[in-house]
Amino acid sequence: MSGSPAVWPELPEDILMVVLAALEIPDLMRAGCICTSWHSAYTALRSLGKQKQTQTPCLLYTSESAGEHVACLYSLMEKRVYRLTPEPPLRHWFIIGSSLGFLVTVDDRSEMHLVNPITGQQIALPSVTTIEYVKPIFDESRSVHEYEYPSHSSREAFFTPSIMPRCKLREYCFQFKAFVFHDAPTGSYIVVLIHKPFTHISFARVRDDKWTLLRPHCHYRDCTYKDGFLYAASLMGEIHAFDLSGPAVTMKIIRGSDDDFDPDAVQIVQAPWGGLLLVSRLKEFEDPDPKVSALNTMEIKLHRVDDGAEKLVEIDCLPDHVLFLGLNDTLCSAKNYPALKGNHAYFTDDQEYNQRRKSSRRDIGVVDLGNNSKEDLVSPQL
Incomplete structure (x- = not known):
């Protein structure tokens, strides 16, 4: 007995998004590949950041063997590796923190960004030159060319400042570790940075134009x-x-x-x-x-x-x-x-x-x- 091929019932996108939002990240990514309507719901879910928030943590890393543009996501739940191709590639960026689905990254100019490797969302953080100890040095076109570090604190000079190219500040381990926290009053995020010298703390809310140093301890x-x-x-x-x-x-x-x-x-x-x-x-x-x-x-x-x-x-x-x-x-x-x-x-x-x-x-x-x-x-x- 012959019959017509099975047809998936068409669910309204809002209902489909509710279903997809309950999935772990690996299952969510697979579901987005099933058909056009599921991919549309998956894309809308990602753009709204409505995916399941209590995800089983995953380990994200890059490796030379995987290639320049690949980030590997190891699922603790499934004990297997998924390959992602985030933009920009993360291989040559430093990762100094991970919270709430965001990586806190440092690019080759020593500037910091929030990057969601799953959705591709990026948020630029205030310039490193707004942290108290970093002074920009401009070239003839008034572009930042180098950094003077450290400059001074509000209390004392630390030692003779060094002049370094923009890429070298991160290699000097200036940015030690960063955190992303929900900021309930604004519905956005607070980013906290532990940094040199003496592992001080500065913080900024998303859309702030500078970092605020928390004095006086370190x-x-x-x-x-x-x-x-x-x-x-x-x-x-x-x-x-x-x-x-x-x-x-x-x-x-x-x-x-x-x-x-x-x-x-x-x-x-x-x-x-x-x-x-x-x-x-x-x-x-x-x-x-x-x-x-x-x-x-x-x-x-x-x-x-x-x-x-x-x-x-x-x-x-x-x-x-x-x-x-x-x-x-x-x-x-x-x-x-x-x-x-x-x-x-x-x-x-x-x-x-x-x-x-x-x-x-x-x-x-x-x-x-x-x-x-x-x-x-x-x-x-x-």
């Missing part, structure tokens, strides 16, 4: 943001809270430094049950010669932040929760991702690898927080 390593407050942590366990919600920024000290707290890397994260956690990493060189080796994560410790406590309180584990550590906004999530392991930390390299040790073995893996056993996540030599 030596920060990580940040998180909640209800208008930016919480910044140092390697010594200091935590400062900056209120960014008012016309003038105010700061209070949540806790001071701890002489017994001396990790190789530290990250601060909001606990799902409330409060803050400090996550510390202990590292070792895989090779006796540090010039040819990279620091590898050997142990991860968790500390609860208690207001007013002189010492950090170490905790044993995070039952039914998952940590994500790296150049992303540090996350601690309830284990609602079927493919991921509870009481585990998924981690990637920190800023030192990104800018100084590109030829070294990658520090990427999964740590069992119960016994600190470690396993590779993907091939470590990307």
